[in-house]
Amino acid sequence: MKADILSIGTELIMGELVDTNAPYLAAHLPPMGIELQRITQAPDDLDSLVQALEQAFHRSDLILTTGGLGPTEDDLTREAIAQLLGETLHVDPQSLEGLKETFRRRGIPMPGGNVKQANLIPSARLIPNLLGTAPGWWVEKGGKIVIAMPGPPTELYPMWQTEVQPHLRLLAPETVILTRIVKTFGLAEATMNDMLLPLFHLPNASLGIYAQPQGIQLRIRVRAPSSDEAQKLVSPVEAEIRRLVGEYIWGADEQLLEEQIGKELREQGLTLATMESCTGGLLAHTITQVPGSSDYFRGGLVAYSNDIKIAWGVDPALIREHGAVSSQVAEDMARAARDRTGADLGIGTTGVAGPGELEGKPAGTVHIGLAYPGGILSFSRRYPQPRSLVKQRATTHALLELWRLLCRLRG
Amino acid sequence: MKADILSIGTELIMGELVDTNAPYLAAHLPPMGIELQRITQAPDDLDSLVQALEQAFHRSDLILTTGGLGPTEDDLTREAIAQLLGETLHVDPQSLEGLKETFRRRGIPMPGGNVKQANLIPSARLIPNLLGTAPGWWVEKGGKIVIAMPGPPTELYPMWQTEVQPHLRLLAPETVILTRIVKTFGLAEATMNDMLLPLFHLPNASLGIYAQPQGIQLRIRVRAPSSDEAQKLVSPVEAEIRRLVGEYIWGADEQLLEEQIGKELREQGLTLATMESCTGGLLAHTITQVPGSSDYFRGGLVAYSNDIKIAWGVDPALIREHGAVSSQVAEDMARAARDRTGADLGIGTTGVAGPGELEGKPAGTVHIGLAYPGGILSFSRRYPQPRSLVKQRATTHALLELWRLLCRLRG
Structure with a gap:
């Protein structure tokens, strides 16, 4: 039909x-x-x-x-x-x-x-x-x-x-169209395309590839008289994709990064807290879009000014020395988020959402801190404007790095 | 063209x-x-x-x-x-x-x-x-x-x-199409339609009306050889709309509720803080979408569990007596948000985002508290699922009530 x-x-x-x-x-x-x-x-x-x-x-x-x-x-x-x-x-x-x-x-x-x-x-x-x-x-x-x-x-x-x-x-007719989405990050679209080239002209399955804010996604699409038969067509293609680019895959179909993270946190018995500056609450909002997130999300702080950052536990010496927009402060916000809430993991975000610059640092500059029982990591990027996209990208990046850390912790 | x-x-x-x-x-x-x-x-x-x-x-x-x-x-x-x-x-x-x-x-x-x-x-x-x-x-x-x-x-x-x-x-041709959006809330679409009926068949301007998450919007649309002439066609229609439904209008064109609120806060020299439960950071995120919001937004707390609510200043007796999902706790969260940050105004949100119920209260139940130097208000609603829409509606409702309060404070 x-x-x-x-x-x-x-x-x-x-x-x-x-x-x-x-x-x-x-x-x-x-x-x-x-x-x-x-x-x-x-x-x-x-x-x-x-x-x-x-x-x-x-x-x-x-x-x-x-x-x-x-x-x-x-x-x-x-x-x-x-x-x-x-x-x-x-x-x-x-x-x-x-x-x-x-x-x-x-x-x-x-x-x-x-x-x-x-x-x-x-x-x-x-x-x-x-x-x-x-x-x-x-x-x-x-x-x-x-x-x-x-x-x-x-x-x-x-x-x-x-x-x-x-x-x-x-x-509905006696035909099923089955789609399987494989979600990845860390590889460029064209590189992914080159690695998967043999899969683009299969007789019974079509492969699509496209860029999303959360990374490159692959779509396997088949048509068959029944769900079972469709599944039999999809499975070998997905297996081949996993063989070729498995290390870059973080999820499938309707799975969202924040759901995958929630599942990992739950399985590993870990809790999470956030202290956000440039993402302004979007990170907490994204995490709490997942039903049941109250089981592992301890709480979030949106510390939009230096005095609030300090009141909520960030070391003022670090702000004086490196500026609030710095990887040092991002790391300390992550640590403070843990300390303030008793969570196992803390994320800190600080940056310049834009459009103006801040502390002489250009709009789009973002630092992400990630604190866990074994240490503290930080990641720095510069994203293009507008402001809303900077917040979105920084949030996605923070979640991706958290997911990566959780995979490592799982071993 | x-x-x-x-x-x-x-x-x-x-x-x-x-x-x-x-x-x-x-x-x-x-x-x-x-x-x-x-x-x-x-x-x-x-x-x-x-x-x-x-x-x-x-x-x-x-x-x-x-x-x-x-x-x-x-x-x-x-x-x-x-x-x-x-x-x-x-x-x-x-x-x-x-x-x-x-x-x-x-x-x-x-x-x-x-x-x-x-x-x-x-x-x-x-x-x-x-x-x-x-x-x-x-x-x-x-x-x-x-x-x-x-x-x-x-x-x-x-x-x-x-x-x-x-x-x-x-x-581009020598024709300008000018559109003016008038944004309202508080009136049903059909009621608005009835009140504006005479404006629907004007010779030189077309009027549209449609429902948005932030309320009913009106669109005046004209065509003229120049911007000036187009403006001359739009102005009398807009004036008539303001005469008929002026008390329901909160903004125009690309203005967003969060921007209008920011402008009011700035003009009145007031600062704002939030403590969110069911909206999970979306309220802070929406407020901080506005460039320069750091001037008036002191900070936000996402208090997703009862012990964190209490650690951040909510009275445990209120939670025991009324449950965390109650107008009493929403009001106390609004008060605590002010106290914790020194802000002039505080918003608290608590509810059941869903899909499951909580404390025997159905998914979609939302209480919003609004604390200001002159007192504390609260508002209760029940929104339809899904979870993401409950968060969105509750956030919009909180912003609308804040805007309404700011208009009253301005006098």
């Missing part, structure tokens, strides 16, 4: 909003044997939407749309699908009653605009929305399926999970 | 990577009078790319592509553009020499795959890439322009800023 995703909203075309809905949906399709052809973002403009729908309708068996189901004047997804199929909108009485009931429960009168959310065409049935006022549409016509879902992720995710995915699965 | 953006990479179609390049480029086009028609993500597949390019070529005068310029087997952007235009690739000797020089400087031999990055067609000239090995392509043919840029943002952003945007500006 071939599919298109259409994300609807002028805010996407104006660059005001990053489309995270399409990747969310896209990631669910391959295991169902659904092959995504294209993702499109189109503005809240009826002609544009109809053209985008027509092209997708021509290309694919299934179109998933998000957005444009709101109650406002510029929400035109229903109108566009009606025009695509040459059908006429009417207000569905039962749905209107449901909407009114929702507002009654909220204790506020229903704004007039919401009536359009009860609109329907003959080929469509409504998909309930438990978390908002915009029901989805499930449309079947001419052997094709169009599924319109709301844009806000809080409404889209539950609608997809409980109302759309289970029904789509029943229609 | 009409434009299309094409983001290239199977990782986008597989949902493994969120496309942030397209919104980055999209945001730069309207001020240059360039009207974006469509954003497309297509996989690393030659037929798909050629089809996507053909459709864009048919629709627009300008095509901006990102990605697919790497040195590996599945980097096919150059091949697809060559096929689109019916031209043949050749290795450009000067460019090859430049590539070799880059690797000489790095002190490593050039991998064989990189040779393809010196490929060119007759209609294309190379765009220098100062931060990577993939030069861009500037292609002109049949009155249309195709500009191919690399995918990694660290290479794309500088290439766009220094090599592409300045040249495009020279070609």
